[in-house]
Amino acid sequence: MSADSPRQFHLNAFLMNAGHHDAAWRHPRTQPERITDLAYFQELARTAERGKLDSLFLADGLTLWGNARYNAVGGFEPLTLLSALAAATEHIGLIATVSTTFNEPFHVARKFASLDHLSNGRAGWNIVTSGTEAEARNFGLDQHLEHSLRYERAAEFLDVATKLWDSWQDDAPVVDRQRGVYADVGKVRPIDHRGEHFRVQGPLNVQRPPQGYPLLVQAGSSDDGKEFAARYAEAVFTAQQTLADGQTFYKDLKSRLAKYGRSADQLKILPGICPVIGSTEAEAHALHDELTALQVPEYGLQQLSGMLGTNLTGLPLDGPLPDLPEERDINGNKSRFTLVAELARRENLTIRELIARLGGGRGHRVFAGTPEQIADQLQEWFTQRAADGFNIMPPYLPGGLDHFVDQVVPLLQARGLFRTEYTGGTLREHYGLARPANRLAVAGG
Known part of the structure; x- marks a missing residue:
C-alpha cells in the first residue's frame, strides 16, 4: 500500500469447530457431528476466501479444552488440517497455533516451511507459550513453567526457527543436471546454535520458505506478551471489551516498536469480535438470547x-x-x-x-446487531486507532461466517475499508509486510 492509499483493514476468520459460542453445538443451525470432517472445513475456508479475507486461523492447545460432556471439543491438529486446506484454496492465508513450550524448534521450523511451500507462501504461525497446568501434565511435568521463563524460552525458540529458515539461501538450489549439482552447498549452512534452552546444529532439511518466514502472529497481552510482540510479531490477536481499552492497548503496543527498530505499520493489531448478526437488531438479540439459553x-x-x-x-x-x-x-x-x-x-x-x-467469546467482545451496525462498530474501532483489523469469531458455524462474508464484507468494501480483490499472492503481501532478508546470507556474504 502506497503512502497515498487510504488505510484499509485486515480480516482474519477464527474457525472454532461448531462456532465460538460455547452452546453453538446445541443450536439447530450448527453441525457438531462434522468437526472431524475435512469437507466441512474446506467449505468454511472457501467461504472465507470468497469474502477476500486475509487469513483463517486455527487455535490449539495441548490438552482437551473444556469438558467433552458439555461441548463439541477436540478435533484436528491445526498444521495437518491447514495442509489439506492449502490444496482446497488459492489465496487465503493459513495460520496455525503452535506452542514454544512443548515443542522443539527444528520440528516447528520444518513443519511451517513445509506448509509455506505447500500453500505457495500462505503460512502463518500463532506463537503461544501455553497457559495451563493440564498441558504441562501431558508432557511429564507436574507444574507449568513460570510465566516469564516461558517467554524467555519462546524468544530463543523463535531465534532458532528463523535461523533454520535462513539456513538455506533462496538461490541455493541450482538444479544443474549437466554438472550433477542440485544445490550450492556453500549456501546451505549449519546454524550451530548454542543457547540457554536449545542446542541445534542445522541446517533445516527443507528449502527456505517462499515467504522467507511464515507470518509471525502472537496473542498474549500481558506485559511479557506485549514486549515479545513488539520485538517479533507481525500480527497480534488480542481481546478488549471497550473502545477505550482497545485504544490504550493499541497505543501501548505500537509505542514499544521503535526500541526494536520497527515502525508502527510492521505490526497489525487485530482484536477479536464475535458478531451475532440479524436482519434486524431485535433478530440479532433474539439469536444471542437463544444461544445463551442453551448454555x-x-x-x-x-x-x-x-x-x-x-x-x-x-x-x-x-x-x-x-x-x-x-x-x-x-x-x-x-x-x-x-x-x-x-x-x-x-x-x-x-x-x-x-x-x-x-459464552460467545471467552473474553473477546460480543456484539449483536444488523450487518450495518456490525460494520459501524468495526469502522469505529479502526478509524479511532483501536485496531488495524479484526479477528472475526463467528458465534456459530457455518451460517455465522456466511452472514459475515455475504452481508458485512460488502458494506466494508463499499466504504473503501476492505479489499474487493486479492492483489498479492502470499500472506505477507495480504498484510502489507515485506519478505524478510536472509540474516545468515547477509552475515556470511
Whole structure:
C-alpha cells in the first residue's frame, strides 16, 4: 500500500469447530457431528476466501479444552488440517497455533516451511507459550513453567526457527543436471546454535520458505506478551471489551516498536469480535438470547474457574465472584484473567451473568446487531486507532461466517475499508509486510 492509499483493514476468520459460542453445538443451525470432517472445513475456508479475507486461523492447545460432556471439543491438529486446506484454496492465508513450550524448534521450523511451500507462501504461525497446568501434565511435568521463563524460552525458540529458515539461501538450489549439482552447498549452512534452552546444529532439511518466514502472529497481552510482540510479531490477536481499552492497548503496543527498530505499520493489531448478526437488531438479540439459553452452567463454571485461577465449584451462580488472586500470582493467561476480573467488577456481574457474557467469546467482545451496525462498530474501532483489523469469531458455524462474508464484507468494501480483490499472492503481501532478508546470507556474504 502506497503512502497515498487510504488505510484499509485486515480480516482474519477464527474457525472454532461448531462456532465460538460455547452452546453453538446445541443450536439447530450448527453441525457438531462434522468437526472431524475435512469437507466441512474446506467449505468454511472457501467461504472465507470468497469474502477476500486475509487469513483463517486455527487455535490449539495441548490438552482437551473444556469438558467433552458439555461441548463439541477436540478435533484436528491445526498444521495437518491447514495442509489439506492449502490444496482446497488459492489465496487465503493459513495460520496455525503452535506452542514454544512443548515443542522443539527444528520440528516447528520444518513443519511451517513445509506448509509455506505447500500453500505457495500462505503460512502463518500463532506463537503461544501455553497457559495451563493440564498441558504441562501431558508432557511429564507436574507444574507449568513460570510465566516469564516461558517467554524467555519462546524468544530463543523463535531465534532458532528463523535461523533454520535462513539456513538455506533462496538461490541455493541450482538444479544443474549437466554438472550433477542440485544445490550450492556453500549456501546451505549449519546454524550451530548454542543457547540457554536449545542446542541445534542445522541446517533445516527443507528449502527456505517462499515467504522467507511464515507470518509471525502472537496473542498474549500481558506485559511479557506485549514486549515479545513488539520485538517479533507481525500480527497480534488480542481481546478488549471497550473502545477505550482497545485504544490504550493499541497505543501501548505500537509505542514499544521503535526500541526494536520497527515502525508502527510492521505490526497489525487485530482484536477479536464475535458478531451475532440479524436482519434486524431485535433478530440479532433474539439469536444471542437463544444461544445463551442453551448454555450448560457446569461447562461455563469450569471455563470461568480456569480463566480466573480460582475453583468456583459449589458457589451460588446468582452470587458474586469470591475474592480473586492478583494478576502477579497467575501463572496461566495473565491478560485474560485481568480482562475477565475487570469485566465482572466494572459491571457488578454475578457468576451466572459472567458465564453468559463470556459464552460467545471467552473474553473477546460480543456484539449483536444488523450487518450495518456490525460494520459501524468495526469502522469505529479502526478509524479511532483501536485496531488495524479484526479477528472475526463467528458465534456459530457455518451460517455465522456466511452472514459475515455475504452481508458485512460488502458494506466494508463499499466504504473503501476492505479489499474487493486479492492483489498479492502470499500472506505477507495480504498484510502489507515485506519478505524478510536472509540474516545468515547477509552475515556470511
